[in-house]
Amino acid sequence: MKRLLILGGGTAGTMVANKLRPRLHADEWSITVVDQDDVHLYQPGYLFIPFGIYEPTDVVKPREQFIPEGVELVIGAIDKVVPDNNAVLLTDGRTLGYDQLVIASGTTPRPDQTPGMDGEEFGKSIHEFYSFAGATALADKLKTWEGGRLVVHIVDMPIKCPVAPLEFTFLADAFFTEHGIRDQVEITYVTPLPGAFTKPIASRYLGGMLDERKIALESDFLVEHIDEEAKALVSYDEREVPFDLLVTIPLNMGADFVARSGLADDLNYVPVDKGTLLSTKHDNIWAVGDASNIPASKAGSVAHFSVEIFTENFLRHIDGLPMMEKFDGHANCFVESGHGKAMLIDFNYDTEPLPGKYPLPGVGPFSLLKETEINHWGKLMFRWIYWNALLPGKELPLPALMSMAGKQTEAETVEMAS
Numbered sequence: 001m002k003r004l005l006i007l008g009g010g011t012a013g014t015m016v017a018n019k020l021r022p023r024l025h026a027d028e029w030s031i032t033v034v035d036q037d038d039v040h041l042y043q044p045g046y047l048f049i050p051f052g053i054y055e056p057t058d059v060v061k062p063r064e065q066f067i068p069e070g071v072e073l074v075i076g077a078i079d080k081v082v083p084d085n086n087a088v089l090l091t092d093g094r095t096l097g098y099d100q101l102v103i104a105s106g107t108t109p110r111p112d113q114t115p116g117m118d119g120e121e122f123g124k125s126i127h128e129f130y131s132f133a134g135a136t137a138l139a140d141k142l143k144t145w146e147g148g149r150l151v152v153h154i155v156d157m158p159i160k161c162p163v164a165p166l167e168f169t170f171l172a173d174a175f176f177t178e179h180g181i182r183d184q185v186e187i188t189y190v191t192p193l194p195g196a197f198t199k200p201i202a203s204r205y206l207g208g209m210l211d212e213r214k215i216a217l218e219s220d221f222l223v224e225h226i227d228e229e230a231k232a233l234v235s236y237d238e239r240e241v242p243f244d245l246l247v248t249i250p251l252n253m254g255a256d257f258v259a260r261s262g263l264a265d266d267l268n269y270v271p272v273d274k275g276t277l278l279s280t281k282h283d284n285i286w287a288v289g290d291a292s293n294i295p296a297s298k299a300g301s302v303a304h305f306s307v308e309i310f311t312e313n314f315l316r317h318i319d320g321l322p323m324m325e326k327f328d329g330h331a332n333c334f335v336e337s338g339h340g341k342a343m344l345i346d347f348n349y350d351t352e353p354l355p356g357k358y359p360l361p362g363v364g365p366f367s368l369l370k371e372t373e374i375n376h377w378g379k380l381m382f383r384w385i386y387w388n389a390l391l392p393g394k395e396l397p398l399p400a401l402m403s404m405a406g407k408q409t410e411a412e413t414v415e416m417a418s
């Protein structure tokens with residue numbers, strides 16, 4: 001009996017288990033998923049919790065519910081992978097062997113990595129919404145906050161869902177407007193990037209949306225520490241941004257066990273071939289989802305598209321065949337913009353987000369780089385799709401690789417903007 005071991009039962013690990021169980025003979029392959037707890041959290045929902053749009057209970061389900069029959073779920077914290085022995089050690093002393101290993105342990109916000117972030121003010125004037133606990137605490141804070149200087153801040157890239165801080169900012173603008181206190185709130189968006197987003201065309205659109213909402217942009221800001229007493233972000237080039245309420249996106253890092261196993265880059269991500277997701281060091285170790293170092297967005301959509309490609313390559317690889325499929329970094333993200341509208345972006349390693357329609361050329365129903373109500377409904381519908389189609393590994397009518405059909409070309413977009 002051969003053993004497939006999947007480390008992490010989040011978005012990517014669960015999809016891998018569901019895609020591969022029907023395709024690997026049960027009398028030839030065992031499949032085991034390891035996770036530290038039995039709670040599956042729908043992380044895109046964290047965005048809505050601070051504003052009371054979702055309740056915390058809306059994003060939680062038992063992990064076991066999504067693990068298919070014929071796959072064992074082991075609950076335990078992973079301590080270390082020992083690639084030379086094809087073994088994984090758990091912190092409680094158990095050892096699990098494998099023939100093929102899939103690392104799907106994601107990425108985590110790390111407030112401990114920025115001096116002054118996780119001290120006395122954490123949970124008081126300093127908040128985050130990238131964890132369940134953080135999003136819930138921020139919801140409580142916003143219920144009674146009476147206004148002042150709100151600073152939304154990113155420590156460094158890459159972060160999961162790189163548009164979520166912008167979405168938070170747009171939703172905050174709408175929330176304070178709807179509560180009649182927008183004129184008492186000064187909003188500043190502080191980013192290490194040169195503009196609002198990583199890709200130039202989208203950055204121009206999203207930067208324009210900040211301007212329209214009278215939100216100040218502080219770019220190229222690399223935080224050195226947070227001065228808790230003065231309540232200010234302080235950058236390496238000695239700029240200071242004062243706040244009354246800081247909503248920060250802490251440094252995101254892969255799991256510590258990846259580093260302890262000698263498998264990590266300097267942010268604990270697993271170096272893999274960006275086309276196949278196979279480790280660059282070990283022929284039987286793969287990394288899917290946020291855990292890998294591929295230069296794509298860390299997003300559930302990327303996990304979804306890449307798992308499709310991974311599945312085909314994995315099946316060929318274990319049969320000793322060449323891996324034919326190449327992942328292109330395909331990502332798409334709805335960008336919630338407040339007042340019942342959202343934008344959609346669709347891009348890959350080489351092509352930045354462009355205007356157009358998705359998924360059907362000319363028809364949509366979703367509009368790229370344009371705020372519409374249908375996009376907003378798409379974003380809300382996504383939670384149902386996540387639980388009922390995506391995690392169970394069902395086929396969705398969305399091609400894994402990015403298509404230019406329905407999109408303006410980069411040259412057309414630049415020409416129209418000038």
Ligand SMILES: Cc1cc2nc3c(=O)[nH]c(=O)nc-3n(C[C@H](O)[C@H](O)[C@H](O)COP(=O)(O)OP(=O)(O)OC[C@H]3O[C@@H](n4cnc5c(N)ncnc54)[C@H](O)[C@@H]3O)c2cc1C
Nearest residue numbers: 008010011012036043044078105106161289290299300301
């Ligand atoms: C605020 C927010 C908004 C987002 N919005 C969107 C969006 O709109 N669209 C989108 O596509 N994506 C979005 N995302 C990103 C998306 O949620 C992630 O990219 C996706 O969940 C990644 O899946 P993953 O399987 O790689 O990691 P995860 O789903 O995080 O799973 C990792 C698993 O590994 C387990 N694990 C880690 N370390 C250990 C250990 N030592 N021992 C045992 N188990 C361990 C964890 O418990 C976890 O279950 C958002 C994320 C956030 C935080």
